[in-house]
Amino acid sequence: xxxxxxEKKPTRRDFLYITTAVFGATGAAAVAWPLIDQLNPDASVSxxxxxxxxxxxxxxxxxxxxxxxxxxxxxRRRTKEEIEIAEKEDNExxxxxxxxxxxxxxxxWLVVVGVCTHLGCIPIADKGDFGGWFCPCHGSHYDxxxxxxxxxxxxxxxxxxxxxxxxxxxxxx
Ligand code: FES
Numbered sequence: 001x002x003x004x005x006x007e008k009k010p011t012r013r014d015f016l017y018i019t020t021a022v023f024g025a026t027g028a029a030a031v032a033w034p035l036i037d038q039l040n041p042d043a044s045v046s047x048x049x050x051x052x053x054x055x056x057x058x059x060x061x062x063x064x065x066x067x068x069x070x071x072x073x074x075x076r077r078r079t080k081e082e083i084e085i086a087e088k089e090d091n092e093x094x095x096x097x098x099x100x101x102x103x104x105x106x107x108x109w110l111v112v113v114g115v116c117t118h119l120g121c122i123p124i125a126d127k128g129d130f131g132g133w134f135c136p137c138h139g140s141h142y143d144x145x146x147x148x149x150x151x152x153x154x155x156x157x158x159x160x161x162x163x164x165x166x167x168x169x170x171x172x173x
Contacts, residue, residue, distance in 0.1 A: 050173030052165060063125055065114060068172045072114035072122055073160055075170065078144060083107045085131065086145040096155045100145040103159050112146035112157035
């Protein structure tokens with residue numbers, strides 16, 4: 001007897017088994033979907049992923065550090081002189097070229113994620129060779145626009161999504 005002669009034609013019972021299996025799988029998916037869907041963040045959780053902060057008490061030249069999605073965010077109220085320097089230095093030989101105007105919505109306010117783009121340390125304000133931030137971990141210097149100027153960090157400090165709700169309130173995220 002060859003293998004071919006052993007093969008059976010599908011019977012009505014086989015058809016029933018297959019049909020039951022398909023409907024069973026569909027039913028399992030239908031039950032699983034609401035459970036999976038519940039794991040997605042709902043609107044209230046998404047709302048928590050943004051933070052509103054009152055910036056009215058930050059003086060010129062001052063800054064505020066807030067937490068957003070587990071990361072520090074630096075909000076800096078720049079002086080006129082700092083803005084002029086940041087714009088003038090657009091023409092410097094920048095490791096990650098970006099104009100200051102492309103990094104701010106309002107020249108007076110710089111908003112950046114306070115995480116060094118090298119290996120993730122938190123840079124220190126008003127330190128370093130370029131008047132912005134200095135990362136002590138491996139010596140990265142950022143300017144007053146948060147652009148990397150010297151050291152191993154490959155890119156500028158990230159600008160998070162943000163908007164001004166009004167002249168006193170900024171919303172990050
Ligand atoms: S983590 Fe900032 S320089 Fe290395």
